[in-house]
Amino acid sequence: MSPIFGMVLLVLIALGVPVVFALLAGPIVGFIADDKMIFLQTLPRRFYSGIDSFPLLAIPLFILAGNLMNTGGITVRLVDFAKVLVGHLRGGLAQVNIVSSVLFAGLSGSAVADTSALGSMLVPAMERDGYTKKFAVAVTAASSVIGPIIPPSIIMIVYAYVMNVSVSALFAAGILPGLAMAGGLMAVTSYLGKKRAFPRNERRATVREVGSAFKHAFIPLLTPVIILGGIVSGIFTPTEAAGSAVIYAILVGLFFTKSLKLSHLPKILTETGVTSASILIVVGAAAAFGYATTLSQLPVRVAEFLPEISSNVIVILLLLNLLLLFTGMFLDSGPAIIILAPLLGPALVNYGIDPLHLAAIMSINLTIGLATPPLGLVLFVGSSISNVPVSAIAREMLPFYLVHFTVILAVTYVPALSLTVPRLLGLY
């Protein structure tokens, strides 16, 4: 089969056709052009079987759990807990923002949820404290990409499904890079804090205050323990863990924080449904597209072609990261991973790159793409909650991008950063 279907995909995406239709139109044009009309009937079947998967159920369930916990007042308690921990540092609220992102990351699998939940709470607070609004949004956006790196993570569920690696192992692979990113962002914030004289909370929280905040945050903080503990110990599949997290979030919201009302449920459920469906149909369409990719033997050709560029793993990985960063500037992480991973994966594994390591590189790199201009979902959400233009946020984020890129390079060239935890836990 000729590679025309791939070109159709690229042209249509560039024109502004929704990705899901571009993924379906590519093979349709390809089959017709090759006079293989008989294959057209495989498209709906692939689309269907692409979604017919138990592991994918974790997507709506984790999104639902995140939405429930956000409405359930859990976010407020996490931020309060972060305040007593790091509020006294230079640039206190900025540090609180980053630490809250780490805590929130253990509950939610999406960077957008992180930006909107923490941004709408912390950006006004930071402004009152004397920070510029654009810096407040920048630190929110920069730290929210930690969300899908520390498990649970929607993008990792999608990658694991498409490329057939273990979700649990990939989740575990994200833990250290996520924490490293948080550490880097906090160091940069602290440096900027000294240079720009950011405010700080003069008084450090007393042991009693820390204890009280911890008591309030303890029950919500058990959520990541349930999710991760259940998955990592092999008791739960990720889908079962997500289902349990939903029930736990409902119980906590209704009976512990008492800020979740039954009247909130219809909106939470419907918005979860629409968000999840938009992701799922792209996964289904990608399965249809993947069939054409396989027929065309494009991955084989890529595998033959890549060594002609360079036989050096270091160079190839650098090129991979540049390609991912470029793609991430324009495309959402889910569609990007669905298109690129099956195409490049086999060729890169030929270089001796570990499949789980590759999974970590691609997931983390494309997650950071959510925060890079010109098209970055996190930037758009940050802009819409603050009315700061995307370009101003992106400029303010320059020092934070430095941290993002350093983490990408570290994950790429130090495999131990991603592989140690899964190995220690016996998942890989």
Add this chain to the structure above:
Amino acid sequence: MKAVLKNLIAFNSRVATFALVASGLLVALIAIVVAAGVFWRYVLNDSLSWTEEVSRYLLIWLAAIGSIVAMHRRELVAIDLLPDALSSGGRRALRVLISLIVIGTSTVVAFYGWSLAVNAWGQSASTFPMPLFFVTAAIPVAAGAYVLMALEQALTETTKCDRAKGAVE
């Protein structure tokens, strides 16, 4: 033409409202079925045989129905750099072109999806008796709705009427 568009807009918005309610219910059902599976398996130590299969079928309907809402809200993931860079006339022409591509693609998927669904009459779900038609039908239903939504967008751009103006210029 305007009367047709007006009816189409009203019809699509009713479809989208119905789809929104249905997606909420589907999410709730998925959560209940998966949680029931966990409860029976780990707490009662007596796995239910049907929860896995049922939850997968609910997921397919969720993808189909929820995406109709996303399509109606024009929230599907797309790169808008080119449309945003054009003048208003160029943007309108491009949007018509995009809508036509969506209509063509969805028609093919709806057509072959329908024959897939009809073929599934003879197959039954594996843990309970139900023709798989009732699951595979989700694909042509969604694709059919996409055609209607894209048709509305194409007509909206060509007649310069939109939902906000209630199809009256």
